[in-house]
Amino acid sequence: MPLDLVVVGAGPGGYVAAVRAAQLGLATAVVEADRAGGVCGNWGCIPSKAILADAELCAETRRAAELGIARAAPAFDYARVIARSREVADRQAKGVESLFRKHRIAYHHGRARLARGGVVVTAAGAPPQRLDARHVLLATGSVERTLPGIAVDGTVVLTSREALALPVLPASAVVVGGGAVGVELAYAWASFGARVTVVEMAPALLPGMDADLGRELGRAFGRLGIEVLTGCRVERCTRTDAGAEVVVAGPDGPRTLAAAAVLIAVGRAPRTADLGLDEAGVRLERGFVWTDAAMRTSAPGVWAIGDLVGPLLLAHTASAQGIVAVEAMAGVEGASPVDPTRVPVCVYCQPEVAAVGLTEAEARARGLEVTVGRFPFRAAGKAAATGHAEGFVKVILGSRHREIAGVHMIGRGVTELIAEAGLSRTLEATAEDVVATIHAHPTLAEALRQAVLAALGRAIDV
């Protein structure tokens, strides 16, 4: 009996799609080459959050005296930090596997390759196995990009994957790339006491996000002792006895940085190799798998989601696309495609960064007339009281209809606050709707309402 669906990849895209498919009554199997949970659960979102939680505690302890606590230099066991992070990752992987059992989803370990009417799974020490299915959903995710001419050795020159499992804190590090992965690890290492330099080619950290956020984060990093070199490119990276030397070229001329570790965090590339895409007729576009709005590829019966289709390479994009794809397969009507302007983006260093919707530059590029409102956390009672007053909330309103076109936040706790902005995007709320919503005082969430008020020229607290 052929299956209804084979999902290739058990990351946040694949496992969510498989569970939804099972709920809809599709006979489903999942093939995973590595560990259930994918990069997110094993070498990304989740284990990095474990390390960041410890890093934050360490950073907080350093400023304990300021908060009225007897100052104590934090002592930490970095190997234990990493071990805890791995335990969290292991629990994630087991959790996903138990979801498969609960929903009676067949779980195959091995590499899948597209074949006519299904996939062929190969695993070490077993003969190739054919899985026939009406639909194949590719959710193989992505791998860390590297730079040409720079060899990742896994001990000194690292990608995030090695960095998250490295049991020794590097005394100093050069982080190449100031995107989400780069700034999170830079913050973590610096909080434990490492000397960190971040090198970013763009004029500000977090390229792709609203430029005000990256600039504010750069200032905050400066206060933490992290050196930020923007507008700089890495020319060379050579191994030395003590680690590595990185030559960067920038507006102030070339500079040589010596460090015990180099983290290459220049983005992720879709994992398209060895899937048999060509033979199956799955078309790529700029390296990513092309799909329509329902996540169908150009090959009949083959669907793709997540990092494989880009460009918003985020776990929750993959999960949402997985549901769109599976509901389309099952004939559920009324499923809406994933609208990138409703996908929140979060960065988990301190201060945290979060955004949803259009940036100010994007809005203007689309010819949308906008009104911008801004509210600094230092004017929010809760932020002042807890001693985390850096950052701000920036709101982009369409001038004409006063819809919430975009919300950009930086500050402690904003990765939780962004959900309200996401809801207001989905509900197509207007400025007046947010203003009419009574926010508890004192909370950080008040800042969103205050920023909207500011856009309307009615801010109370600034």
Place this chain on the structure above:
Amino acid sequence: MSIDVTMPKLSDTMEEGKVLRWLKHVGDRVAPGDVLAEVETDKADMELEAYDEGVLAEVRTQEGETVAVGTVIAVLAGPGEGVTAAPTPPAPAPPKPPAARAESPRPTLVRRAEPPPPAAPGERVRASPLARRVAEEHGVDLAGIAGSGPGGRIVERDVRAAVGGREAPASPAEAPAAVKRIELGKIRRTTARRMAEAKREVPHFYVTAEVAMDEAAQLKAQLARLGGEWEGLTFTHLLLKATGLALRRVPEMNASLDGDALLVHEAVNVGLATAVDDGLLVPVVRSCDATPLRELVRDVRGLVERARAGRPAADDLTGATFTLSNLGMYPVAAFAAVVNPPQAAILAVGTVRDVPVVRGGVVSPGRVMSVTLSCDHRIVDGALAGRFLAELKALLEAPVALVV
């Protein structure tokens, strides 16, 4: 005595219609055949004619409003009756009856609830704040818009669609750059929905026959030489006539499924699948069995012209009991068509080919055409399909029966 004018069913697939324009106004005298209004159906814009004489007393459906088939859209007062001059406010449109769709037995086919119909006046309209604001700006009444948001809520894109995309949305979802997105026209949308339904729900089977067309080709050439009303005679006309006669001889094929009953039709009306700019229309050639061949030539010309011009007459698209799809003008050897429910079958015709034919042990050149009958196996069995094709083949191979 007042007479209700209802939204007519102007095509077999029509479920609702939109009044585009009233050509008669309250107080106007109306004679049978007068065009009352222009109506947009799922397939075409059509004219709504009056069947009775009287005075237009009341207009219940405003221009731009969409109502279900059967809804009273206007009232005629009998001749000599008084007419209230004041226009009556529009009556609430009855909610669209839930479409009676057969659920597939597969548990995997889940349908979300039909999107709720537009709200009736006085009812609370579920719309997003942004949708309300955009509607207000464009002077669009939200009550006439069906929502596509969560739970049928009217969202910005619904209002933008209703105002005709005069303005780009503020934050459209990004489309892949190398793909041109073409919104489907209403005919294509209907075709898409109906074909998918047909293939999903009708268990198809296919039978093919080869028909020697030497004599039919000769007959066609001879008649065409006569000119006059024979001008424009094609194999399609011969096929329509032959199909009509074959259906008359095998009436079980001229049938449709109605729940647990078989409806055997007295009239032999053959739909002719016709490519139009925006998809497929099936104008209906009536009484194909009884209409003389030369009149078929004339009837078909009018039907196809009206269909291609997007102005089919009121009954051009209704009442087909069987469908013919001829791709003989293309180098198509044979193909299988999709049954047009609730009809029992559809005949797919390929081109007439020159082939070597063995007759009495001698190979000689011959002209052959493949015909493939796609059947709804719920009501047609193989033997019945075979009998129909035998009749059709006999008629086409001795085609004098088509003109006498």
